[in-house]
Amino acid sequence: MYGKIIDTPANTTPHLKKLKAAGVQTVIRYYNHRDSTSLPEKGIKKSEAAALDNANLSIAVVFQQGNNKIAHFTKEAGIRDGQQAIKRAKKIGQPSGSGIYFAVDKDFYRNSELKAVKSYFEGVQVGLAGGDRTYRMGAYGSGTVLRTLLEADLVELAWLAGARKWSGSQAFLKSEKWHIFQNGLDLRDGKIPHDTNITSPGTTDFGQFSLSAAAADFEMLNVADKPLTMFEVSVSSSLWLRGGPGTQFKKLRGLNPGLQVYGLERKGDWIAVDLSGDGIVDGFAHGSYLTPLVGGLHTLPHDGTRAVDIAYQELERGVREIDGPETNSHIALYYRDMDGVSYDDSEQAWCSYFVNFCVTQTGNEGTNKPNARSWLRWGKTVEGKPRHGDIVVFWRGRRDGWKGHVGFYVGEDSDNILTLSGNQDDAVSIKKYSKSRLLSVRRV
Structure with missing residues (x-):
């Protein structure tokens, strides 16, 4: 099931009609040095970028070539990756003012590891500075990595990885300092492997772009709706999802402790719950057993009392x-x-x-x-x-x-x-x- 923002290592050109019909608004694709035999379509090409633009879908990009071993995170590697990102951006026509994320695809949390990650991003800054267009730098990674890079003023945009058990990720999710969050992992609809993403409350600009916008007067597209309020099920055994806002309604299924769900509206003490992020009510759960992760009861629609x-x-x-x-x-x-x-x-x-x-x-x-x-x-x-x-x-x-x-x-x-x-x-x-x-x- 698609959300409004997906990331995928696959060429989306053959699937754009289906993606558009499913409500997708932004596709996140990759820059890299080279494709691999296992992911032969990972890097976005100019033709795909043009097809996305013609379909009125905005694009966001992340640079990743491995980026999951600490040995890769050196200043020299950051410079090379930054320079390559500039080349890729120029090839597809990415306008100035938009963002390029750089992946940290591993749960690094030791001081020595975080020092290496910071050194890498210092190198990326140098590499990006060599082009004739200016891009906003972002990072994809754990809560600990993103917090470290934001505090060091090394990135402007933060994309929180979907691995919720990674260091600092739960706390960072609650902080709402992220721009996008990878809320659904390793999904497949037809032939398109993808992850889904949501934006932080109130965020419309996470570095996405349109090729049809002129670089000189580029304005960010206002395509990302305010995301759903997110809760975690806080019970010792399981919580019943019911067919309506009360115990008199039919039990639909049990919700396991720690499950993260989305809230759509309040009816008294009960919350209309969306399990998949598609904006459709799947049932109701009592608010006493739902701990806010993003937003809270105050961000849900109310009856005006x-x-x-x-x-x-x-x-x-x-x-x-x-x-x-x-x-x-x-x-x-x-x-x-x-x-x-x-x-x-x-x-x-x-x-x-x-x-x-x-x-x-x-x-x-x-x-x-x-x-x-x-x-x-x-x-x-x-x-x-x-x-x-x-x-x-x-x-x-x-x-x-x-x-x-x-x-x-x-x-x-x-x-x-x-x-x-x-x-x-x-x-x-x-x-x-x-x-x-x-x-x-x-x-x-």
Whole structure:
């Protein structure tokens, strides 16, 4: 099954009609020194590039000639590969301003290995500088390799390899510092071996290009949709995928722990799940057991309810801490929606997690911070009488200290503000807080 972005070592010319009909928008192909007997069509030729352009499919390129043994990663090799990439780019007519990725097709993580990889990319920079066109340099590899190269300012574009167990890849995936991610490996449809890829949230420019765009006034094609939100199944045994948003619906199949799926929309606590990345709902899973990897609940379509409405729903559920080391599943959801992990709710204060959860459920951004006083810099200061649903921030300990409490304004009496929030007497509840402790009222 194809996605919108595929990479393949095969000549796509005979298959363009099929690719186009399947919704493919960008094809990633290879530059190299020479093709091998096992992959005789790996390097893109001018005729294929022209055919892709005529089919209105954009192109992205990656240089790879082996690139999976540490002995290859020297500055001298980088210079040679950079120079060869320039030659290949000129042959097919790749315009200035677009990108060329260079592959690191091995899980290198030792300091000595990363030093060699950096040396190689320093050489690539030298090699690319020798041409009459300017290209943006990218890297394909593990999370550790990409983070190292980005921090060293050696590359501009990051393509995260699909080997999710490679060093640093899970953390880098969550960071959203990548431009594209290889989300489906070793697929085959008909005669076309390929991998599928998605873009990082909001990314439309990952170095792709069109031959028909003039080099002098080249503009990146806006062909990549915002990708699907990605979750990991976080259960000890298996999670049921159901035919609708509730336990009354038919069980469709079990989802194994660690499985990565895509979220399409929210219906209450349930998430419409896409298993293959084709944009079609395959079933529903409860959000309590899905840990965000890319985006989160706040990036999914919502029904337009206000944050305080979400808070009332949680109040009606009777969310309360559980005695002992176990954490209430809903409180765990508040933790995971922001941090990606859960905590012991008797140890980690959760009022700010609760408010962040309610706000992000409506499609707005929270503070993404566990500190209640972080809300003092969120939204706008409310002057005058608060409205129902405004966010109120109180001081604890000392007014000039760092401790605080945050919740939703739901009423007041002469001396107190009625506040709906979490972590109030170990539960989601409505509680009175003295007006003398009020630091600020905030509104989106």
